[in-house]
């Protein structure tokens with residue numbers, strides 16, 4: 001079933017790609033002057049994407065609303081459905097903040113996901129309107145809500161595929177576990193004031209020297225894998241060249257999104273007899 005559904009989602013690329021790109025342009029323009037708001041919606045403050053947490057509210061409320069509708073508990077059903085619809089709007093805002101930085105297959109999936117959810121939202125809004133304006137048309141209101149709920153279920157599946165299947169907004173260093181140990185770098189010198197790439201065993205790091213101190217972070221951006229060594233250093237942080245996330249050079253702490261996870265940081269020391277070695281630091285506490 002998963003393979004068939006995946007093919008069906010991928011087949012939407014013809015319309016979803018241009019629509020997604022158009023949406024990304026106006027959403028990016030809307031966020032252009034309010035980066036802190038975008039960071040808030042991404043979840044930089046939480047250290048975790050906000051979108052999947054917020055979406056639990058409409059899914060739960062609208063499931064309860066459906067059951068209350070089906071058991072004809074009208075007043076409770078209306079209140080719970082209206083709550084779910086309000087939460088859908090909040091979910092849309094957090095989802096837009098994440099989707100604006102998606103590219104390739106994740107962008108297509110995000111557009112399909114969002115389109116289904118917008119259709120579902122329209123059905124629920126129509127249902128609420130009928131509930132308020134024409135109480136005698138209760139079967140129509142309930143039918144519209146059921147249609148919206150089917151959309152929620154389908155959209156949630158595509159959203160799950162976007163995260164679990166394509167790894168969108170997943171920490172690129174989630175599997176980096178195990179003991180930190182010293183490993184020799186493949187460079188002996190680090191020039192002052194310019195990021196440079198170096199290898200430490202299987203890992204690629206970005207190094208940056210300020211005076212006698214050599215800062216080192218993993219080169220693969222925690223957000224979507226951008227090369228930090230191609231970025232610029234601003235206020236003690238390195239900025240990813242792909243979507244502008246910033247990580248503190250001293251400990252890898254994320255200070256600007258869309259990344260919400262910290263970047264693995266390393267300490268670097270000179271080896272007796274020449275050369276450099278690096279060891280991963282513990283995750284920052286503050």
Ligand code: FES
Nearest residue numbers: 221224226240243
């Ligand atoms: S890959 Fe997106 S900010 Fe680095």
